[in-house]
Amino acid sequence: MRKSLDLGREVLDHEIVDVDGVSCGMVDDLEFEDAPGGAPTVANLIVGPIAWSARTPALAAWLVRRVVRTPVVRVPWSAVAHVGETIQLRVTAQSLGLGKADRRVERWLSRIPGA
């Protein structure tokens, strides 16, 4: 078990990979909660354009908010199996609601021969 984890360097902006090895987003933001005993802990990983754009200049964030309608997805810390080069999850992307846009496009692409 690791002693410490540098959230800024090793978690934020890293790729999230689900239990099947499929990419399902980047860690666009982190959500903390107060734990008993004082120090805040990571409650959720936040995934979605509204989250990462919020860390860019306000104008960009505002534009993205106008264009993107899908809300961010919260990935509970308990779903994380391992933090390495990528953030490995214990569960599938589907079960967390990640990668919905891809599934939509893929349903449509599947109709074309050779997909």
Add this chain to the structure above:
Amino acid sequence: MAERWTPRQALHQAIGVLIVAALIAVAIAYIKAQPQGRGSLKAEVSALRSQAAEGAVVLERGDKLDRRFLRAHLGQLAHNVTRTRKRIADLHLEPAVQGSQRNALDLASRVESSIGGVVDDHARATLRRSKSELERLEQDLER
């Protein structure tokens, strides 16, 4: 999720961007409105000279090259000459250079018709002459 930004910040940034864009637009419009010097004309004349020279090379060798390639390549070259001619015509130049501009346009038309027309001795001769005159014009504009 707590917001890291406020709509007011976005508004300020938007205003900033618009001001910068407006300044750039005004600067560009101002520069475009200024009559340009011989440098701009020379750039186009050089291109034209190169096109005429190439036309001359291709027409000299016309019989030895594949017909289909010859036709297609001359077509593409002629298209480029037309573009150059239009650019020369659209140049807004200082009075001192306008004489050269008229000269260049005349040469451009001649090159255009030689390359785009029938491949014969007349075309070859016209291209050779036009090429020499363009080289002279190019050197004049260099000074």
Add this chain to the structure above:
Amino acid sequence: MGRFAEVFLGILTAVGGFVEIGELTFTLTAGSTFGYGLLWTTVLGTVGIILYCEMAGRIAAVKHRPVFSLIRERTGLTAAFVTLIASTVVNVLTCAAEVGGVALVWQLLSGWPYRLLVIGGFLFFVLVIWWMKFEWIERVFGLGGLLMLVYVVTALYDGPTWSDIASGLVPRQPENASPHQLAVYWYYAVAIMSSIMLPYETYFYASGAIEDHWKPGDIGLNRVIVMVGFSLGAVLSVALVSLGAEFFQPRHVEPQLPGTAALSAAIAFGSVGLYAALLGMFFAFAGAAIETALSSAYNIAQFLGWPWGKYRRPREAGRFTLTWFVVFLVCAAIILTGVDPVRIVEYSIVFSVIVLPFTYLPVLVVAADRRIMGAHANGIAMNVLGWAFLVVITVAALAAIPLFLLTHGGQG
């Protein structure tokens, strides 16, 4: 496949894919305008691309991280986002130029109308990427591009002046040149270096390493392919400068069309030379179009965390597939407006120099970091060279636009 065969094919592919329409026209024109005076820039550019592709390939083999993930992790979100937009613009412009270049070459081969061929090209590219496996795409277009070696044969046939070549390898300004001529000289120096080091090559190379499932054991393979392959590719660049100097300069022609380049081979070797040149250019430009479109899709997918890769079926990487399709659509639309592909690639080359430092800094920093790369981190020599090149690239990036404006787009 045996190791040797893999290295051999990798080298050949690197050579065949070395030159695209921007580099072709710039090196020929530089040779025609300055003789061998700018030869040193082709060497400089080649060393640069060897360095950065080696590092990016090494990172991909060891860490399985492609370039844009690194950029997002390392340079901060906003900088990475801006770099993403800038690289995408550059990639799309380059892709449009290559698509236009392919249509021009097809017109020279068939005589059919240009616009029809642009649409045909669009369909061709979409079908190729949809149906062909990654390996096959690499091999077919890389090996087909080897036909461009006809230009090396033509250059040797024309008889280069070896002493001039030797002195051209030393960086020096042309003597007794007007300030205007000097500005044009340095503009071409920047442009040639930029055209050899176009960022899409590094993005594609690293993503390709992941597509080919490279592992740390492949680092040696990576090094050989990059060093030998790109060096041999540089021979082609040198040959083009030589053709510019020996064939085009005496005739006062500055090549701005693929057909013009092919003329040199046609006049030397007749139909055989002509068709070798035309087909070689087709494969080279088409390969570049495919690489730039896929690079755009790789970059966007890697930045946003989408599943990506040709090793996945289209139905397993939906938005990635859609992205490269849209890129081709946009490129075809741009070219159908009738704008000159050679002009477009010129803009993309100038703009790309500015993007270069932002692309290469994260690659350099990660490749040098012992904590991340362990035993595979840069040695001292690599670090010195890598940082030296970053300085060179940054200077070039700063000089690019002023030079472009001063020289009226490179024509003095």
